[in-house]
Amino acid sequence: MVTVRTISNVAMILLSIMMLLSCTTHSAVLESNENHIKSATFLSEKFEVGPGKIVVKTLLDIDFPRGHIGVKSFDVEVVDEDGNSVPLYETYLHHWFAVKYIENITMSEYIKQSHDLSNGIEFERNDGACQGFLLPHYWGLGGESRGTYSNLPDPFTVELGNPAQIKHEFKEKWLFSIMVIDTRGTHDRKGCTECRCKLMNLPKDFYNVTTGIDGQLLSKNYKGGLFCCQDNVQCKLRNGFRGPTRQLSLRYKIRWVDWDEHQVPLKFYILDSTDRVRSNGSTPIHDCQAEYTIPRNHDNDFPHVKKADIPMTKGGYLIYGTAHMHTGVVNTTLYGQDGRVLCTSNPKYGTGKEAGNEKGYLVGMSVCYPRPGSIKIEDGEILTLESIYENKFRTGAMGHFYIYLAEQIPNQ
Incomplete structure (x- = not known):
């Protein structure tokens, strides 16, 4: 028997979904259980890869649940234009980092148009002790993402969006820092995923202009790592290999509760x-x-x-x-x-x-x-x-x- 109360509950759930969708894109509420856990899946903006191409991007102002919440889990994978999961031997997810920042609301339009992060933005790193802006993220993994649980047991959560802790005229936002490596057709798939410098088509003056974590020029003994995997750098391909470019995205699922x-x-x-x-x-x-x-x-x-x-x-x-x-x-x-x-x-x-x-x-x-x-x-x-x-x-x-x-x- 359908009661007035049942109809009212359904109406409230639909209203909640509509409100969530109105402030996000590519999202859908998937879960709201007896523990009041909500869930949504989002797609990041697209990025283009081609055989051997390395993509290093910062994706600003990603979709994220709003309000004073407690996050229970955060899971990410790479998908193609049709939403299919992309295997690591085609496009290797080196890492994804979700980084929190606060943005001056009076500067939002300027930042959106210019991508200038030097004004109106303050980054809020995790509680770890690494220096400067090194490893600042709250969530982040790599190729192991699909098989690593991120669920936090009840009643523990990561508190976000507390209005008492956000400065006046600022808004809490999130970005993705990502590195993906398309290894289709490469001479050495494994070496490319390890960013081996000799496998990359690096600029001739690479060691004369590239600085490391310490701010000093890289040594010629630097054989591989993050600094040889720069955006748009090409990992060397087998002679004659041709392959299509692809538009990929990060698909990410967040589970959370309203704070109480x-x-x-x-x-x-x-x-x-x-x-x-x-x-x-x-x-x-x-x-x-x-x-x-x-x-x-x-x-x-x-x-x-x-x-x-x-x-x-x-x-x-x-x-x-x-x-x-x-x-x-x-x-x-x-x-x-x-x-x-x-x-x-x-x-x-x-x-x-x-x-x-x-x-x-x-x-x-x-x-x-x-x-x-x-x-x-x-x-x-x-x-x-x-x-x-x-x-x-x-x-x-x-x-x-x-x-x-x-x-x-x-x-x-």
């Missing part, structure tokens, strides 16, 4: 195994490199280990942990100061041809969900991050560990 007193906010930290921490008196100075090269080593079969000892100014209870790594990873482990294992993230490698299970590619990293309250990181505790790869020559290797910490655990 039942939600517990989390702090998000990115730790980097390349962090060369030093001190200035009692103040730690972080020197993250974001990537590293694993040199050729024919002497042994032992895996390559990269370690960093990272002081945590502010601790908390560990709620979630995982790693952003590249193909070749053995595992990554985060240790407490007393040597206890806080979280180990293990890789999943593909065995087939379908998107999400590409043979030989890293397609997922395991996630730690410790019982809330069971693992506490103390203020000032020095954590050790250990990233282990196969002992093979590799450029652009990464060892980033993501942890969400709660300052308090609610009473059960």
